[in-house]
Structure formats: C-alpha cells, structure tokens
Amino acid sequence: MTTLAPEAGTAAGTARPDTLPATVRPDLPAVRPLVVTGHGVVSAAGYGLAPLGDLLAGGGPGHTGPQGPDAADYPPIAVRSVPGFRLADHLGRKGTRNLDRLTGLGLVACKEALLGLADAGAAVSEEESGRTGVVMATNTGSVQSLSDLARDTLVQDAPYMVNPGRFPNTVMNCLAGQMAIRYGLRGLNATVAGGRLSGLFAFRHARIALDQGRAERLLVGGTEELSAPAAWAWHRTGALSERGAIGEGSALFMVEDAERAAARGHTPLAELLACEVGFYGAGAGRHSLASGLAACVERALVRSGVTAAHIGTVALGATHHVGLERIEERAVRAVLGAVPGAVRIADALGETYSAAGAFQVAAVLAGWRRDPAAAGTVPRVALVTSVGQDGNAGALVLRDVPRG
Amino acid sequence: MPERRPGRRVVITGLGAVSSVGIGVADFTAAIRAGASGISPIRSFDTTGFPYVRGGEVHDFEPRDILRAIRPEQWGRSGLLAAAASRLAVEDAALDPGLLSRSRAGSVMGTTSGESAVLQDLSEQWVGDGLKSIDPGLVTQLPAGRIAAAVNSELGLTGDALTIPTACSASNYALGHAFDLVRSGEADLMLAGGADAVNRLTHAGFYQLGAMAEEVPRPFDTHREGILAGEGGAALLLEPLDHALARGARIYAEVLGSWANCDAHHMVHPDSASIAQCIRDAHAAAGVTPDQIDYVCAHGTGTPTNDATEVQAVREVFGDRLPPVSSIKSMIGHTMGAASGFGAVICCKAIEEGFLPPTANVVEVDPALGPGLDPVPGTAREARVDIVQNHGFAFGGNNVITILGRVS
Numbered sequence: 001m002t003t004l005a006p007e008a009g010t011a012a013g014t015a016r017p018d019t020l021p022a023t024v025r026p027d028l029p030a031v032r033p034l035v036v037t038g039h040g041v042v043s044a045a046g047y048g049l050a051p052l053g054d055l056l057a058g059g060g061p062g063h064t065g066p067q068g069p070d071a072a073d074y075p076p077i078a079v080r081s082v083p084g085f086r087l088a089d090h091l092g093r094k095g096t097r098n099l100d101r102l103t104g105l106g107l108v109a110c111k112e113a114l115l116g117l118a119d120a121g122a123a124v125s126e127e128e129s130g131r132t133g134v135v136m137a138t139n140t141g142s143v144q145s146l147s148d149l150a151r152d153t154l155v156q157d158a159p160y161m162v163n164p165g166r167f168p169n170t171v172m173n174c175l176a177g178q179m180a181i182r183y184g185l186r187g188l189n190a191t192v193a194g195g196r197l198s199g200l201f202a203f204r205h206a207r208i209a210l211d212q213g214r215a216e217r218l219l220v221g222g223t224e225e226l227s228a229p230a231a232w233a234w235h236r237t238g239a240l241s242e243r244g245a246i247g248e249g250s251a252l253f254m255v256e257d258a259e260r261a262a263a264r265g266h267t268p269l270a271e272l273l274a275c276e277v278g279f280y281g282a283g284a285g286r287h288s289l290a291s292g293l294a295a296c297v298e299r300a301l302v303r304s305g306v307t308a309a310h311i312g313t314v315a316l317g318a319t320h321h322v323g324l325e326r327i328e329e330r331a332v333r334a335v336l337g338a339v340p341g342a343v344r345i346a347d348a349l350g351e352t353y354s355a356a357g358a359f360q361v362a363a364v365l366a367g368w369r370r371d372p373a374a375a376g377t378v379p380r381v382a383l384v385t386s387v388g389q390d391g392n393a394g395a396l397v398l399r400d401v402p403r404g
Numbered sequence: 405m406p407e408r409r410p411g412r413r414v415v416i417t418g419l420g421a422v423s424s425v426g427i428g429v430a431d432f433t434a435a436i437r438a439g440a441s442g443i444s445p446i447r448s449f450d451t452t453g454f455p456y457v458r459g460g461e462v463h464d465f466e467p468r469d470i471l472r473a474i475r476p477e478q479w480g481r482s483g484l485l486a487a488a489a490s491r492l493a494v495e496d497a498a499l500d501p502g503l504l505s506r507s508r509a510g511s512v513m514g515t516t517s518g519e520s521a522v523l524q525d526l527s528e529q530w531v532g533d534g535l536k537s538i539d540p541g542l543v544t545q546l547p548a549g550r551i552a553a554a555v556n557s558e559l560g561l562t563g564d565a566l567t568i569p570t571a572c573s574a575s576n577y578a579l580g581h582a583f584d585l586v587r588s589g590e591a592d593l594m595l596a597g598g599a600d601a602v603n604r605l606t607h608a609g610f611y612q613l614g615a616m617a618e619e620v621p622r623p624f625d626t627h628r629e630g631i632l633a634g635e636g637g638a639a640l641l642l643e644p645l646d647h648a649l650a651r652g653a654r655i656y657a658e659v660l661g662s663w664a665n666c667d668a669h670h671m672v673h674p675d676s677a678s679i680a681q682c683i684r685d686a687h688a689a690a691g692v693t694p695d696q697i698d699y700v701c702a703h704g705t706g707t708p709t710n711d712a713t714e715v716q717a718v719r720e721v722f723g724d725r726l727p728p729v730s731s732i733k734s735m736i737g738h739t740m741g742a743a744s745g746f747g748a749v750i751c752c753k754a755i756e757e758g759f760l761p762p763t764a765n766v767v768e769v770d771p772a773l774g775p776g777l778d779p780v781p782g783t784a785r786e787a788r789v790d791i792v793q794n795h796g797f798a799f800g801g802n803n804v805i806t807i808l809g810r811v812s
Contacts, residue, residue: 190568229530278562
C-alpha cells in the first residue's frame with residue numbers, strides 16, 4: 001500500500017453541495033449484523049418502550065415542567081422531564097444517597113434492561129460478566145454535579161470544601177463505573193463524547209469493540225439529566241428554536257453479535273447494521289456539513305447492504321435546532337429523495353443531546369413494537385441520523401426482526 | 405482469553421507532547437531522561453485558602469506558537485492542548501498535512517475533566533452575577549467532545565472525532581481504540597492521546613480525598629503522600645506499517661495490543677486482581693509473554709494505595725522477576741486524562757533511544773512494596789528496550805494496558 005484512499009465525500013462536499021459523494025471507498029466491507037437483545041428506557045414518556053411508542057404515536061409532548069430542588073431556578077424554556085423521578089424508589093437508599101440524577105436515570109435504565117433480559121432468558125451469566133461491558137454516551141457528565149462542586153470551591157468557607165463523597169460524580173465515566181459496580185459488569189467500560197453525535201459514537205464504538213473481540217455483550221446507550229445550570233446553558237446559547245424544548249432520560253440497549261446471540265438462544269429485537277460518522281467542522285460551511293452527513297448516510301446504506309428504497313423510517317435528531325434541522329433533512333433528502341416515515345423525537349422528549357442517538361433508536365424500536373411485522377415479511381429498515389454544530393455527523397441503520 | 409486478532413499491523417510514527425517539563429517530544433524526552441521537575445506554584449487559579457498550592461502547570465504554552473488553523477479564543481484549554489500536541493505529532497512524523505487531511509483520518513482523545521478551565525470560568529460567572537449571566541460563547545466550549553473536535557479542526561480531519569472521557573486511563577483507552585480503527589481498516593491514519601488542564605475543582609477534590617501531596621509526588625517511595633495535579637496534551641500518530649515503510653517514515657514502535665477491563669468494585673479504590681487480569685489479557689491480545697516485557701510504564705500516581713496495588717498486580721503476573729517499573733508522574737504530576745498518553749510517548753522514545761525512564765524524588769524505595777522492585781530512581785538508565793507495557797487506571801475502576809514493541 002503506497003497511497004491511502006481518499007475520504008469519501010470530501011471533494012464533493014466542498015464543490016458540489018447536496019450531491020452524493022463521488023466515491024464511496026469500494027473496499028469498506030459490509031458489516032456483520034449486531035442484535036439488540038434487551039433495552040432499558042427512562043424518558044419523559046415514562047418507563048420502557050411502550051409508553052414512548054404511545055407518546056410518539058400521539059404526537060404530544062412528554063411530561064413537562066422542571067423537577068428537583070432547583071426547579072424554581074430554571075429560565076423560561078420548555079422542558080420535558082422524567083416525571084417524579086426518585087432513585088431511592090427504584091434502588092433503595094443503600095449506596096444511592098450521594099449519586100446524582102444522571103447516574104440515577106442511567107442506573108434505573110440499566111436495571112430495567114437487565115430485568116428484561118432475565119425475563120427473556122438472556123440474563124448476563126457469571127461466566128459472561130467478565131466480557132460484558134458498558135459503552136455510555138455523555139458530553140459533560142452530570143452538569144449538576146460539576147457545577148455544584150465547582151461552585152462550592154468558590155462559596156464554601158474554604159475552597160477545598162467539596163464533598164468527597166460527591167467528588168467521584170464529577171468524572172464523566174461515573175455512571176458507567178456505577179453500572180459496572182452495581183451489576184458486576186467487568187468487561188470494557190467506555191464512555192464516549194462527541195457532542196450531539198455521542199449516541200451514535202456509542203453504537204459505533206460498540207460495533208468496533210465487538211468486531212475486535214474486546215467484549216461479548218455490551219450495554220450501549222446514552223443518558224442526560226436536566227438541571228437549572230444546564231437549562232440556562234441551553235437558553236443562553238440560543239441553539240434551539242422557540243419550538244424547542246430540553247429533555248432528559250436514559251436509553252440503553254444490550255448488544256451482541258447476531259450469530260452469537262442466535263447460538264445462545266437470545267431473542268433479537270432488532271439488528272444494528274452500519275454506523276458511519278464524519279467530521280465537517282472548522283469553517284467547512286453548512287453545505288459541507290450537509291453533504292458530509294449525506295456521505296455518512298450513503299456509506300451506512302452500502303455497508304448495511306440496503307438501498308434507499310428499503311428505508312421506511314427515518315429517525316431525525318436535530319429537530320428544532322437552529323440551522324441544523326434543515327441541514328439534517330437536506331442531507332437525508334439528498335440520499336433518499338424524501339424523508340420517509342419521519343420520527344422527530346424532540347417533539348416528545350425535548351433535546352436530549354448526548355442521549356439523542358440512543359432515544360432515536362428507542363423511538364424506532366418502539367414504533368415497530370406497536371405495529372409488529374408479520375412473520376415472513378421483508379424486514380423493515382430504519383435510518384437514524386445525527387448532526388452537531390461542532391461539525392460531527394453520522395448515520396446508523398437498523399433492521400427489524402419479524403417475529404416467527 | 406483474548407487472542408491476537410488478524411488485521412493490519414499498526415505503528416506509531418509521530419509523537420507530540422505539551423508538558424510541564426517541555427513542549428515538543430525532544431524537549432519532553434530530554435527533561436524526563438534528566439529527572440526534571442515540572443512542579444511549581446499554581447498560577448491558573450487563586451490558591452488562597454488551599455493548604456496545598458502546587459501543581460504541574462504548563463506555564464509556557466502559547467497556543468498561537470503551534471496551532472495554524474483553529475483560533476485559540478474559540479476553544480477551551482484542554483482542546484488547545486490536544487490540538488497542539490497533535491499538530492506537533494504530525495510535524496514529528498514528517499507527514500504531509502495535505503495527505504493527512506485528504507485521508508480517512510481522525511482523532512481519539514482521552515480526558516478526565518474535559519474543558520475544566522471553561523467550567524471554572526462559568527462557575528465564577530454563576531457565583532458573580534447568577535446563571536442568567538453565563539457567557540454563551542463559553543457554554544459552547546464546555547462539552548468534552550470539543551477536545552477531539554479541536555484536533556480534527558486543527559488538522560482538517562474528516563474521520564472520527566471521538567473524545568473518551570474515561571478519567572485517568574483515558575489516553576490509553578483512546579490509543580487502543582485508534583489502534584482498532586486502523587488495524588480493522590475503518591481509518592487509515594489516527595491521532596490518539598489526551599488532554600487535561602489544572603483547575604480548582606480537581607485540586608479541591610483530590611485534596612479532600614486525601615490523595616494529594618504537598619510538595620512533590622514520590623511514587624514508590626516509603627514517604628509518598630499522593631499526587632500533584634498536572635496538565636498537558638499528549639498525542640501519537642498511528643498508521644499502517646505498510647504505509648509507514650512505503651513513505652520511509654521513522655517508526656517508533658508497533659502497537660502490539662491492548663486490553664481494557666473494569667474492577668466493578670469501587671469508584672476510587674483500585675483492585676489488584678482485576679488489574680492483574682487486565683495485564684494477562686493485554687499480553688494475550690498482544691501475543692507476548694511476561695518474560696518479554698522489558699519495562700513497565702506505571703500508572704504510579706504516588707498515592708500509598710495505588711502504588712501498593714499496582715506493584716501487587718504486577719507481581720501476580722510476573723512473579724519474582726519484575727521488569728523495571730517507573731512513574732513519570734514523579735516529574736510532570738498526574739496529568740489525568742493525558743497521563744497514559746505521556747506514558748505511551750515516553751515508551752516510544754525509550755524503545756527508540758534505548759533508556760529506562762526514571763522515577764524522580766525516590767529517596768527510599770518502600771520496603772513494603774516487596775523485594776526486587778526497580779523504579780529506576782533519579783535519572784534515566786541506558787538499556788535496550790524492545791517491548792513495553794503502559795499502564796492506565798482510573799476512577800470507575802477502568803484499567804487499560806497497552807503493549808508497544810520495536811519493529812525489527
């Protein structure tokens with residue numbers, strides 16, 4: 001090898017906006033299907049996929065209004081919060097007193113996922129626990145913990161007087177570590193950050209880690225919490241249009257190789273196919289970001305072995321984002337010619353930022369479960385897209401598994 | 405057991421360091437070999453009221469001296485450190501920046517505290533005039549994902565821009581993931597490393613945990629007290645062996661393998677059995693045996709607990725024949741998410757130049773750590789080094805080990 005292949009879509013991105021990339025690298029191999037065998041979802045719709053599916057089908061917003069002790073400190077911004085969430089109600093008081101809301105939401109989603117797996121006869125065995133891990137999306141970790149403790153260094157009697165029991169909450173991998181501790185998951189324990197793309201990065205990272213034999217089963221997803229400081233951050237940046245709301249919650253999926261799952265009798269709920277990402281920031285311009293996202297969609301379709309005609313659902317991520325919303329839909333149209341079966345989670349759940357990719361996957365699965373495909377029919381295919389102001393863009397392909 | 409996986413052979417051909425003992429890999433390496441100290445009184449925040457006031461700051465980092473594309477005022481300090489280290493790594497690799505940006509290339513950057521200096525500024529605004537007064541420009545600089553975004557933006561990279569915020573083993577995790585991306589063909593060229601900045605909250609937190617030393621870090625010493633918080637950016641350029649050979653690149657080392665596991669035991673207390681298992685699995689993934697390891701670049705924080713746990717884990721795997729085990733944190737402090745990135749950089753130079761990196765400030769090797777422990781006290785020692793083992797452990801129980809080897 002003396003030359004490296006050019007990055008697909010780059011040249012097209014600068015010269016010919018809204019056109020397909022000239023080349024998709026021919027030797028990018030088709031991906032091995034991964035399967036989702038379990039899920040845990042905590043959202044403004046409630047607990048699990050069913051209420052989320054109902055909410056999305058109804059078209060209304062999830063639970064509105066701030067929660068928690070700083071509810072009165074929020075700016076004037078629409079909020080979709082997890083109603084009445086108290087961690088102790090789910091996990092008891094032992095070992096939960098110092099945990100923050102973000103960790104709590106994620107631990108409850110994790111518990112739901114593991115209980116569901118146990119019910120389905122696909123529990124994580126003791127033998128598997130050393131090769132079962134976590135890939136969690138985040139951006140900043142718990143804004144509440146970080147901002148509270150940073151503030152404490154300024155307002156307490158002495159600057160070092162931060163609560164040592166809460167200090168570990170300020171590392172961004174706190175939730176992933178707590179999940180491992182509480183549920184004995186001793187495999188790789190990753191936390192990934194990529195702005196609005198964080199959720200898709202989690203699925204991409206899980207794919208590569210599983211393909212490379214670094215784990216056998218991974219709990220993959222994203223978690224965000226609401227707080228007054230986070231709400232003010234969104235309000236001050238003006239990133240959302242006036243129809244936008246901010247949201248929170250956790251969506252987690254147990255993921256493993258499809259053949260492995262079949263060999264062990266783990267029932268697949270859906271297949272995860274290709275997840276492709278790219279970076280089109282640094283003054284590259286909006287045309288470039290749109291065609292960059294289009295290139296990611298194109299690559300994801302090719303590597304998934306599907307065509308535009310197969311896509312029946314598109315779960316969009318950038319709804320109500322100033323600028324980004326149009327970029328995302330333009331890119332999808334450039335490849336698919338339309339936005340078939342559009343699902344816009346932000347209307348129901350608000351902007352869930354690093355968890356958005358995971359909630360988009362949850363929305364697709366919830367929709368399919370409301371309307372199960374008959375056995376023997378051609379499996380439905382969905383596209384999940386994501387794009388961020390920082391220049392990150394990406395696409396993930398999901399395929400339904402008709403019940404036999 | 406893990407096994408050596410098929411795929412492209414991946415080598416390290418460029419190194420970048422922005423550290424408290426030197427900027428650029430040549431100055432960094434010379435300082436480490438000499439056992440220099442990067443510890444000094446903290447300047448980046450007001451230390452009034454803190455009992456301990458020292459840290460490993462990079463006082464002479466001028467982003468404009470190194471960065472060519474991104475505007476420093478638009479990025480946080482951690483992102484600037486990562487981007488500068490990455491720019492230096494590309495220059496060190498003598499790789500055409502145009503070729504790099506046209507290639508399927510990206511970055512994976514580790515961090516503990518993300519854009520902590522930005523958070524510090526925002527918290528001062530909050531305390532000053534309330535949340536309504538926070539600067540939206542600063543808010544957009546806060547997400548941790550901006551660290552890898554800074555690298556991709558600086559170098560014009562269109563591939564993955566992934567930040568790995570897995571605390572103090574994050575650079576090693578980033579290195580392992582970048583290795584996977586290149587060997588599997590998902591990417592052709594990757595920058596891997598990490599960055600963190602000295603900040604008030606980290607300083608307060610480690611003090612409150614009782615894990616901080618007052619004057620200097622003394623890993624493996626009887627009288628070690630703990631860490632001193634440091635900062636910096638570390639970056640390594642990964643490329644396929646075939647490509648490096650074809651362009652006549654200087655090859656520092658091959659990434660032989662890596663492994664990551666989780667203690668699943670406690671957020672802040674390490675577990676020797678879990679670390680030992682991670683070492684065994686890293687050896688298996690790299691296709692090496694303990695007797696082949698010439699040097700262990702330790703996590704070596706200098707807390708009583710870490711060093712005892714780490715040495716015990718190494719003994720479980722190596723038995724009575726311990727390779728030299730040293731800690732460069734003795735010189736640059738605990739650079740958090742960049743720490744194992746700096747470890748990987750010095751491992752590459754150890755292989756290239758033939759030396760064992762030292763542990764500074766060792767007066768008496770702690771007898772409680774057992775017989776036969778050689779922390780290479782003082783200054784570097786000349787030695788042929790072919791295969792090295794780089795450690796990173798973290799809050800959350802995240803252990804990551806990378807194995808690097810000479811390409812013969």
